[in-house]
């Protein structure tokens with residue numbers, strides 16, 4: 668979306684625009700990219716109509732892509748595209764928790780500092796995977812990637828979570844920093860800028876950051892998991908992704924029990940309706956609100972909603988994209 672020049676001069680240079688406005692009449696369905704605990708590989712579910720309540724598990728309920736790089740397992744699947752929707756990238760955490768001798772301590776000290784990436788021109792076939800190192804040698808891992816296309820600078824901002832060890836602790840045996848949100852920029856998911864902190868809190872380990880544009884330039888909500896309480900909280904801004912002014916929605920999106928791995932998206936058909944899915948540590952539970960700035964997420968209570976969905980992403984697809992996906996994987 669190109670801003671009128673007059674408006675653009677009053678917005679900070681880091682203001683990001685959305686790929687397409689939500690409720691675009693072109694959007695005809697929803698695609699879930701996910702994985703499962705027993706099968707850490709990319710799995711797709713396509714909505715049966717233009718509603719996020721009912722889905723078909725594509726490719727005969729088997730993965731569409733399996734990693735052959737790094738640990739061989741992928742989690743936290745994220746699908747992103749550029750402004751023309753002609754280049755698609757699937758990103759994932761390089762982590763196999765079912766691996767022989769697996770330990771959480773080991774994978775946060777000497778885990779993968781790379782993201783697994785597949786690339787496609789039209790969602791109908793994929794190149795890759797490749798493992799791209801995004802983190803510094805001081806990092807213990809790079810988990811839960813997400814990305815935002817910035818039309819103004821024609822590049823992606825890529826975010827993930829990691830913790831860091833002292834420069835002289837080359838074996839990562841000592842104490843680490845708290846988990847923090849990191850970012851880098853890329854145009855091709857091959858080369859990345861130097862990673863930097865996006866959000867590092869002194870008292871709170873953070874992971875699973877997810878952004879959603881609220882339909883206007885610079886207006887964003889972000890969701891983060893506070894790992895001390897294993898709860899997801901929401902913040903909003905009108906000043907772009909790199910704003911220093913984020914307003915916290917009081918409390919947590921679901922304070923009654925642990926949640927993680929947020930997915931958030933606007934409804935394709937109904938303006939002002941927003942969907943939030945959070946993982947209750949076994950699978951996604953869908954919530955919705957008509958007051959996205961205030962939170963107030965209520966359980967959607969869909970019957971027949973797919974079981975066992977883990978940290979992934981939901982992408983609105985045009986009718987043409989739905990046809991490509993159904994034709995290839997339906």
Ligand SMILES: *[C@@H]1O[C@H](CO)[C@@H](O)[C@H](O)[C@H]1NC(C)=O
Pocket residue numbers: 841842
């Ligand atoms: C690591 O943290 C523990 C607990 O906070 C502390 O007792 C210990 O001294 C720290 N070790 C180093 C090398 O800083």
Ligand SMILES: *[C@@H]1O[C@H](CO)[C@@H](O)[C@H](O)[C@H]1NC(C)=O
Pocket residue numbers: 868870871893895896900
């Ligand atoms: C995370 O939870 C801890 C424990 O309740 C709390 O002290 C801390 O302020 C929380 N941080 C955020 C950002 O919510």
